[in-house]
Amino acid sequence: MYRVFYCLTVEHDLRLVAVAALLCVVSALGAVATARRAIDVPAARRTAWLLVAGFVTGVGVWGTHFVSMLAYEAPFPVQYHLAGTVGSLGVAVFVISCGWTLAVRGRNVLTAPAGGALIGAGIATMHFMGIDAMDVGAAMQWDAGLVVAAIVLAMQFAAGAAMVMTRFPSRRGLFGAATLLTLGVVSLHFIAMGALTLVPSSAAAAVDAGLVATASAGSLKLLAVTVALAVVLVVGIGLFAAVLDQHLGARRRAEMLRMRTLADAxxxxxxxxxxxxxxxxxxxxxxxxxxxxxxxxxxxxxxxxxxxxxxxxxxxxxxxxxxxxxxxxxxxxxxxxxxxxxxxxxxxxxxxxxxxxxxxxHARARMTHLAHHDTLTGLPNRLKFRESLEAALQQAWQTDTMVGLICFDLDRFKEVNDVHGHAVGDDLLKAVADRMLDALPGTAIAARLSGDEFAVVLPDVADRNDAVAIAQRVVNSVGSPLTVGSLHLKVSASGGVTIFPLDGEDSDRLMNQADLALYRAKGLGRNQVCDFDPKLGQMMQERRLLETDLAMAIEDELLDLNFQPQARLGDGRIVGYEALVRWNDERRGPVPPSEFVQVAEETGLILKMGSWVLRAACREAVNWPESCRVAVNVSPAQFRQGNLVMSVQSALDASGLAPERLEIEITEGVLIDDEERALNVLRALKSLGVGLAIDDFGTGYSSLSYLRAFPFDKIKIDRSFMTGLHLDREAQIIVQATIDLARELGIRVVVEGVEDFEELEALGHQPDLVLQGYLLSRPLTRGQIAGFADQSDPLRQQIVECISGAARHRKKA
Structure with a gap:
């Protein structure tokens, strides 16, 4: 170490050493900066920056070494061989470039220190080649230990610099790597120079060399400054290029980040x-x-x-x-x-x-599915079914096969909705759809057309019997008891069958024929399957003609009213009449009410017909004795769809009939659908002053609860309880219990359908009851009402005596 210290302090011009040290620091910073830039740039530009880093590092280290050698004050004149000196620069640039390439491009953790060690070896090679290019006129003797130490330290410091530079991209890492590289260069030069000893070879040579040295001392100092400035310029250019490229790269990265952010957004x-x-x-x-x-x-x-x-x-x-x-x-x-x-x-x-x-x-497919399928059951809807039917018929034309078409309808499905609610009805429809699919063959196409109406296409059916058998299997499956929630329901279905091409070739005609067959099945008692009969077409044609004629009759007021009397049993006094609509068609003659009223309800004509009955009944009743009331039955359709309160008010105003002489009769069906709305309508009618009666009492589901919830003035016990009353003890008990309940509630009672004295006697002594039935009178025309009181007086007295005798008989018993 003394030899190295002596070499530094005594054998070197410290002013040039300071210049070399400054040059070494600047060169190290430039070298590390350009090498770091080679890491940061894209792969396509990396090779160019590695060459720049090798050149800047080699020139900087070579310049540092050359100025340091000029600072060395040898005891003999020093001359430099141009080829050797420049050759050392070339070797330094090449080896250092290889070292930076290994350190930057290497994939292994050891490649960075290995590349740095190669850089140190290149610096050492350049150093000793530069010394070898010196001509000092003396023999050079080396201390092997110091030479090895110089080379090892140079490689270690360079390896450390490469590791710090590659692993720590921050500014602190940059300065750390430059410091280590500077230490490597400094330690190499001064330890290696300390290992050198010059031994004179001859006096003459020494004199000549001294003359050269003495003569060129000032030029060597100028040369050192020139080389230093040139190296600083080269390193500065490299450092400036690195900083500028880094700045431009940062801008490019910022722009790329902005573009990527926009792309990612x-x-x-x-x-x-x-x-x-x-x-x-x-x-x-x-x-x-x-x-x-x-x-x-x-x-x-x-x-x-x-x-x-x-x-x-x-x-x-x-x-x-x-x-x-x-x-x-x-x-x-x-x-x-x-x-x-x-x-x-x-x-x-x-x-x-x-x-x-x-x-x-997915949304488009969902909309398409919803457009072609029933949302409740998932079956194809009417539109999709027609498409499937047309496709099946087209296929049958080409293959000369038959197609079966079946229409199904649930029996009394409305009662399930009315009693248990629409939610239960929906669950029932889904269960029916599942049972239908289970009972059908795999090739069948089932659809829900509307409400409780279903249809099935049977492609390539064998014959009519095969289609009927399949339809019967579906009916039997649907008719089995099923459970919906906690309810155990028993429903049935009816079916109508038609065959292509035996019954028709057009899809519309086939659908109409299947409907006709279904209509026939329902008319035969429901829970049946019927196939199409050509006679059904004639029946349906007559039905359509009946609808048309009924509409014209209502429009032209060609209907008539009959009135069935009502009498109090206690004194036989006539208290009122029930208005009954009749239709005597010119071509058909008298049409049964059970036929045309049902048609009116199914077609919606009941609204106009009911309004006409109400007006006509009030006009007729205004001419009766004031003690007589008129009762008008209101259909469920009038109650739900028409403005009943306004119609009643209009009829009363137009006729001048006192409101208390009008009695509105309703059935339980108008109460089940919407009890709150029904209660509001009944209260509005009650506020007009008209009476309210519940018709067909005892045949519904919740009659007793309705007596408590709705403001009825009268109940009419259904004729089904009165027919054969004297022969049915259970019916007598029910009727008597109903009468007793009505009395307790302050509600009057009308017994309908009494046709003989035996049924009347079975009622016992009930003087406050009102009688209506064929025993008293059949319905009367308007012209028969005026003389009915006198003509029926003997019969009414006989009715009074009958119930009085029944009372005496019971007392004796």
Whole structure:
């Protein structure tokens, strides 16, 4: 160490040493900065920056070494061989460039220190080649230990500098690496120079050399400053280039980050493709495929295509193509693709924009499904069924086969809705649909047309008997008891069958024929299957004609009213009449009310007909004795759809009839659908002053609860309880209990359907009851009412004596 210290302090010009030290620091900073830039730039530019780093480092170290050698004050004149000196620079640049390349491009953790050690070896090589290029006119003797120490320290410090430079990109890491490289250069020079001893070879040579040295001492100092300035210029240019490129790179990165942020912010997946290989993509594209960017870069884009094709080149303005991409989990993603050509990274590329349309396709498929299927049961709806029927008929034409068409309808489904609510009705329809599908063959197409109406197409059916057997199997399956929630229900279905081409060839005609067969099945008692009979067409034609004629009769007021008397049993006094509508058609003659009233209810004509009955009954009743009331039955359709309160008020105002002389009769059906609305309507009628009666009492489901909830003045016990009353003890008990309950509630009672004295006697002594039935009188025409009181007086007295005798008989018993 003394020899090294002596070499530094005594054998060197300290002023030039200071210049060399400053030059070494600047050169180290430039070397590390340019090498670091080679790491940060893209791979395509890395080689150029590695060459710059090697050149800057080699020139800087060579300049530091050359100035340091000029600072060395040898005891003999010193001359430098140009070839050797310049050759040492070339070797330094080459070896150091290789070292930086190994340190920067290496993939292993040991490549950075190995590359740094190679840099140190290049510096050492350059140093000893430069000394060898010196001509001092003396022999050089070396201390081997110091030489090895110099080389080892140079390689260690350079290896440390490379490690710090590659692992710590911060400014602190940059200065640390430059410091270590500076220490490596300084330690190499001064330890190596301390290991050198010059031994004179001859006196003459020494004199000549001294003359050269003495003569060129000032020139050597000038040369040192010149070399230093040149090296500083070269290193400065390299350092400035590195800083400038770093600044420009930061701007480029900021711009790229901004562009990537914009690309990532889009709702579309974007991929940049060159020669069919993906170069880059945004995060949305990665999200769509559930893959990382590393997984997609350098992957052929066709590898992602499951189905369909990408747009061809030059299709920027064309309609977007559609294809399916493979996701990480193997599922297909439906996308819409557009393509555009552009320059990316100075190379022509294609940009593909992928828009996820799977949600749109799902929504479109859902809408299509809803447009063609019933939302409740999932079966095809009427539109889809007609398409399926047309397709089946077309196929049958081509294959010369038969097609069966079946229409089904649930029996008394409305009662389930009325009693248990629409939610239970919906569950029942779903259960019926499931049973229907289980009972049908696999080729059958079942659909729900509306409400409780279903239809089935049977392609390639064997014959009519086969279709009827299938329909009967469905009816039997539906008719089995089923459970809906906590309810145990028993429903039935009816079916109508028609066959293509035996019964017809047109789909509309076949549907009409199946409906006719279904109508016939219901008319035969329900829970049956009927096939089409040509006679049914005539029946339906007559039905349609009946509807037309009834509409004209209502419009022209060609209907009539009959009135059935009501008398009090206690004194036989006539208290009122019930208005009954009749129709005497010119062509048909008298049409039964059970026939035309049902048609009116099914077609909606009941609203006009009911309004006319109400007005006509009030006009007729205004001419009766004031003690007589008129009762008018209101249909459920009038109650639900018509403005009943306004119609009643209008009829009263137009006729001048006192409101208390009008009695509105309703059945339980108008109360079941919406009790709250029904209560509001009944209260409004009650506020007009009219009486309210519940008709057919005892045949519904909740009659007793209605007596408590609704403001009725009268109940009419259904005729089904009165027929054969004297023979049915249970019926007598029910009737008597009903009468007693009504009395306790202050409600009057009318007994309907009494046809003989035996049934009357079975009632016992009930003087406050009102009698209505054939025993008293059949319905009267308007002209018969005026003389009815006198003509019926003997009969009414006989009725009074009958119940009085029944009372005496019971007392004796």
């Amino acid at each position: 889009t709702f579309e997946g974007i991929a940049v493709v060159r020669d069919g290989v993906m170069q880059d993509m945004n995060s949305r594209f990665c999200e769509l495929l559930q893959l990382n960017r590393e997984d997609l870069v350098n992957m052929p884009i066709n590898k992602l295509i499951l189905e369909g094709d990408l747009p061809p080149a030059g299709s920027e303005d064309a309609v977007a193509a559609k294809c399916y991409l493979r996701r990480r989990d193997g599922t297909a993603l439906s996308v819409q693709v557009r393509r555009r050509s552009m320059v990316f990274g100075q190379d022509p590329s294609d940009v593909f924009a992928f828009r996820d349309v799977s949600a749109e396709e």
